Amino acid sequence: MTDQARVKLKPGDTIGIVGGGQLGRMLAMAAARLGLRCRVFSPDPDSPAFDVVANATCAEYADVEALELFASDVDVITYEFENVPAASAMILAARRSVLPDRQILETTQDRLIEKDFVTKLGIQTADYADVSSPQTLRAAIARIGLPAVLKTRRFGYDGKGQTLIRAGDDPDRVWEDLGTKSAILEAFVPFEREISVIAARSADGNVECFDVTENEHRDHILKVSRVPAAISDALAAQARDIARRIADALDYVGVLAVELFVVPGDGGSKILVNEVAPRVHNSGHWTLDGASISQFEQHIRAIAGWQLGKPVRYGDVTMTNLIGDEINSYADWLGVPGATVHLYGKGAPRPGRKMGHVTQVAPAGQK
Template sequence: MILPGATIGMIGGGQLGRMFVIAAKYLGYNVLVLEPGENSPAGQVADEQIVAAYDAPEALATFAQRCDVITTEFENIPASVLETLSESTPVRPSAAALSKTQDRIVEKDFIRSCGLLPVPYGAIRTRSEVALAIDAIKFPAILKTARFGYDGKGQITVNTPDEVVEAYESHRSVDCVLEQRVDLDCEISVVLSRNENGDTQCFPVSENVHVDGILFQSIVPARVDPDIARAAQVAAKRIATKLDYVGVLAVEFFVTKKAELLVNEIAPRTHNSGHFTIDACVTSQFEQQVRTVCNLPFGDTRLLTPVVMTNLLGDIWGDTQPDWSKVFNSAASKLHLYGKAEARDGRKMGHFCTLADNVDDAITEATKIFEQLSES
């Protein structure tokens, strides 16, 4: 075990890193953040932030020397950086695990290798592969860049072969995947942790509602057939095992109207849809990440109360901050702000969790609060 008093290195300074740092500080750890942007959300609450590029050699050497273990808050870190750090310091998750989730084509091939089903898709690495990709799907579809796409970025809806060609060229002919739109019933996700011994622990399944490609609300417990929820947890565990993953991992699924369970994406980190765990579970996903990377026993993942997590984007800011009294007036709602200086449309600025005796009441209250914030 790596016990309190040790120093954990966090690569990345965003909100996931911030909430990790807070959990680590509660447990008595020191945290050193590596992040190129000054005054980052994670750096604000960490013991120290090294302001440098993720691949800066001198910064990496200092970072590795000062940390007892290193973890991450996002997946688009060059694998070579993690490989370099791992030569002297434990890095969890590994470069090998992250590399399979950084490219949608590689990720979908990996999902198939696990005996699981992704959304029907075709890979496009060159212009000559466009026709083959079109043959692999049915329209309507979505063309997505293979790398660096999240929250709806790098995605274009297409309905004809000509639109696929146009969209591919608009992406400057970078590697892409053409994904078939499915007859969707709902979207769910599983957040789990896996330790070095291969043991896994799942959090309750979350039902996710998206608006314009960005998560709006997570509803827990998910309103799906219990067999579907169990199947999703089993599938997520299989993925983590096949990756030989150490840390916290999220897997997003589509549930079709035919009750098919399709793997959408793998996120090798804590996840937006797991934020409910901070207020509604015995152990949060962020404390669980601390425990897992430090070889501590898992925390209890029991859900204590139904909950709805609602994202707060920069869209509702306007010239001033929203009227937060709308959240505080709801005694069973908990506000979390990320310390970002500039609000922009689509930028995640915070979230709030609304607890209730049942999911319907939580949805009603959370929706009312969000509408009031949007009007303020």
């Protein structure tokens, strides 16, 4: 029996969450509703997740002693962000089950490894090439063409660590400005829309996908998600099937998100995988108010060794992120009929910082 199949929590048990952002906070709140406790590990004393748990470990990810104590105080460990250092994950996994498996981090922390993995499954992505120098960048541009997007292989999020290269740009300059040694060049995808699938997989291999979400980004940051996505049933089924195949291939336990591009074509629209997030995802926040079971609860159920829920969507749902200064409008949202306001309790509203979100549910057909 694999390690992950052995985890079976009971109410009152404790989940360790690595990372203290809003995703950890909402995971802990979902766990509390199921009678489960959480201990959060984060180096940042201002972590939003610390506010909602009784037990927290505030220490660096390199603090071996703190990691060991944390592991010994919990019954299973999960994470809310994919950049958990490999060495920390290894220390934790030596003491407690880490779900999803820490090796999945190695695939999803690196855009090149992730794209190779998806491609090997026979799933399409944008054309891409490994880039590690101005010379390899020139060769990649010659093969892929322009415009194209140059992305650091690791640590990118919310559009950070990526740059659009247009015809006429100087590749040497672009390479220098990105300031990395390892990157990938991706063909620019002229997408008609962006969608995502939030999928949950249990230790016994059951997969439940939420309805496909349509995502609108502003300055590379998710601004609005709408469910259901305005795509055909056939395309939606294809998107869910892609998420399921990725989850199965990773022997995944928990919730993952697959971001996809919908591209128009002569034979109808097709979909390409953009990226895989091995965690709950911003485009799944609508499930908190728009479905009978949220992405957070599905994740908790999966890592607890419990049965997944069969989520029922309550209607047409819109989720709007409150980014940076937009948090100052929270009081206006309080009076909007049907709006549910979520604030993350973060301090300074720096530009681009996700401060909260609002969900609005319209019973199907009454939009």
